[in-house]
Amino acid sequence: MQTAQRIIKTYRRNRFIVCTICALTTLILTLCVRFMSERNFNHHRTVSFANHAVNALDDVLRPLQSGRDVMLPLIGLPCSVTHLALRKQAAKLQTVRSIGLVEGGVLYCSSIFGYRNVPVSQLHANLPAPEPLLLLSIDRSLIKGSPILIQWYPSSSNGKNGVLVIVNIDLLVDMLLEPEQPQITSASLSVGNHHLLYGRGVVDTLPPLNGEQRYQLSSQYFPFTISATGPGAGELALKHLPSQLPLAMMLSLLVGYLTWLATANRMSFSWEINLALAAREFELFCQPLVNARTQQCIGVEILLRWNNPRQGWISPDVFIPIAEEHHLIAPLTRYVIEETVRQRHFFPMSSQFHIGINVAASHFRHGALLKDLNRYWFKAHPIQKLVLELTERDALLDVDYRMVRELHRKGVKLAIDDFGTGNSSLSWLEKLRPDVLKIDKSFTAAIGTDAVNSTVTDIIIALGQRLNIELVAEGVETQAQAQHLRQHGVHILQGFLYAKPMPLRDFPQWLAGSSPPPAQHNGHMMPAIPFR
Template sequence: MLMAQQFVGQFRRKRLLIALVIAAIVLILTLAFRFIEEKSRIEQRALNFADNAIMRFDRMFSPLDVSANNTLGLVGVSCSDVRFPLIEKIAASQTVRAILLVENDTIYCSSIYGPRDIPFSQNYPELAINNQRMMLSTDNFLLKGSPVLLLWTPKNIDNHSGILQVINIELMSNYLLEPQLPWVERAILNVNGDSLEYGNPLIEPTVPSEDEVSYNEASLRYPFSITLYGPSPTRLALATLPSQLPLALLLSLLMGYIVWLATANRMSLSWQISYGITANEFMVYCQPLINAKTGECDGIELLLRWHNARQGWIAPDVFIPLAERQNLIAPLTRFVLNQVVAHLPILPRCPSFHIAINVAASHFRNRAIVEDLQHLWWPANPVPKLVVELTERDALPVVDQSVISQLHEIGVRLAIDDFGTGHSSLSYLKDLKPDVLKIDKIFTAAIGTDAINATVTDMVISLAQRLNISLVAEGVETAEQAAYLRERGVDHLQGYYYARPMPLGDFPAWLEHHQSDIEA
């Protein structure tokens, strides 16, 4: 029973291990999912910021573009005639600092300074020669040193005439590019390779620091782009994980508990045994019973072996007690009966040959063993005698002892297995009237070594002989033990000295070899 409890403990430990592994996996996956989700959210917020900034700049440039196109008709008109309309346009706009008119590659009129005579291509080759529509520059006239954006609207394809708007880009960039911490720390407006960063009045190249990442989005309508610098989304997402830990831990514990409950059946021995029967994992072995007087084999005891595909070989001392506790011993007994019936054609067809099968006390309840024999054993018309060995792991209730008389009536002999080690008592001999007593191997092993147990062995032999009950000694492993038991009149011997348990199908070959050894 101790081994059975250890086996159950192994199942529980495996269940616990599986539950803990699943819980750990769920915890890791939950945190990983939240990390990826948070990282994606941070990246998306940065991109949304860039998209919104581009959309706002586009909205700012669009009316200026329309206004410039509507004003192209003023190009070529004398500066004194158009200056005040230009001033009115600037007054209506909060973003335009000045409007310059260009005619024949010359800036001839300024809304602020009036008539001018400035070469256009020489001062702004990017616009006049490189056909650019925008450029970042520095105001050298009104607010010297302040950044401005030049928006060029040509009148014709030669780029020598048109309207040049000077936009107060510093004011607009400080309004439209205000960073959103923590995911956007720096925002930059880029125009043709020049950059203007929020909060920095200088037009100069920008690069991210070592721990920053960059995002870049370009306008589809105007030749500018927005670059954002901010902390690594990975670092920001990792910083949020401690706040996600309680929920992830709760979810992992819940999943672990669900797995613990879900594996209660599948990871139980009852499920394993039931599955083992249907999957043909059980095998019926047999061990010969040797006549102590003649040395011939005149019977076998059927033994059940289990090779579990998941656990390997499981000893009978482990699964038999557990099967009895789980009320699964009866299906196993029926499995043994079916197997021996299938092998009857290869077994000796002799009335003196007997086949012993172990039956638990619980199988006697409600005449279950009798009904199973009537449905499985007797329809095969067996010639060998059947011996039912009553195992003593459970005490046989008095109410079920009436089944014993029914077994005797139908020609089944009764044996008490492992006599003296379980619940058996002298009252068993009186109430059950067994035909056979089996001496447990612990008493056989004591022969020649343990005086006390050897004395008990002699007392059991003497008692059985006085009650005219046949004796079978289990666990005979040496010639000394066999001689000792033979001298004291034990009827049958069983043990490794004669043969180890073997598959039932191998028994005919062993029997033939044994008979030839006796005859020789």
């Protein structure tokens, strides 16, 4: 059978394992949540950066598109006539460096220089063109070497005539493409096959990625793309994950502590007892009591056994003290009473046959025991005699003596178990007025071997005879013990010499094979006793 230390140690270990698992799970979940949150935040920063750059450049180019209708009718007019209008339009658009009119593929009028005679192909190899173009290039006339955006609007089907708008993109680079560390290490503007890199000017190809990721977002209205390069959102989040460890540790310790508190009842042996009661895992055993002279069975003591499917057989010496400590002894006793009534058909149908049930002193409080007896025992009207056994080691001061009198009135016998092993005063014998004293097995075992305890046994026997209290000797294992007790006036014996505890269903077979039913004595059945 399991020992108390082993069972409690097992539950504490399981409880610690559960708390550790909860704490570790919280730690991992917290770090995972923080990782995903950081990763999403990093990705959001990159997307927001690209969206802002695209929207800002769209806002720059949209006015050019709307001003196209104003500038196209000026093509073919002399520069002296159109120059002022071009200057006003350039000043109005602010970000525009210059506006030029092209006729026959020749730039003949500029908002800055006025009259000119420059082939437009010198400004960019793709010009002139029959369709509108957005080109990224380098200024070769005003601020040479600086990056510019060229917006070309043709006015003829052959593309030789049109309006040329040059945007001073260099002024916008610091605002649009400045990296936001650590999410973005570099940014670029791509138009066609040319790319404007922050701090590096216009290049033909984007630099290769060195363990980084590139996020690209194109405009819905104009043919350009903004690229943002930096560490991956997940990689950056993972890099910063150690900084989240203190918070995760605090949360995991808090959850572990709360789990420890929450499992105080659910992962304790008292909770196991409650589960066993609900699942009816407890089984009733009985141990016969025999008449010392006739060797006839005159009663039984009901014993509770527990074959726990999770722990195996658990000794009553383990679960009874724990049940008392956690105020579960009354539910256990209630279970024993209910099951005894339900299985009483295994015992002889005789009013002289005694059925003994152990009760705790605390069960006497507020009439709880009497209520349970009324609900189960008296309601069933059993023929057998009921004996309630109260161990002397219990707090006898808790016993309500008014209840004792009521039980006596109802015909219930009261026995004091393990008499002589506690510290009760003899005055309690007068207050309780027990019907039976059960001599503890330690005194029985001392017969013939321990002079002191053997003398105490004789004193207890003499006390019981003097007070006219029936005596039962527990733990009788040898014929010598039985003979000594019989010679000294103890007429009811219980122990392995006669029978070991057995399931209730096995009692009829034992009774049929060991002795006949209790014999008549002077026309009456021999008195009986039970229990524990």
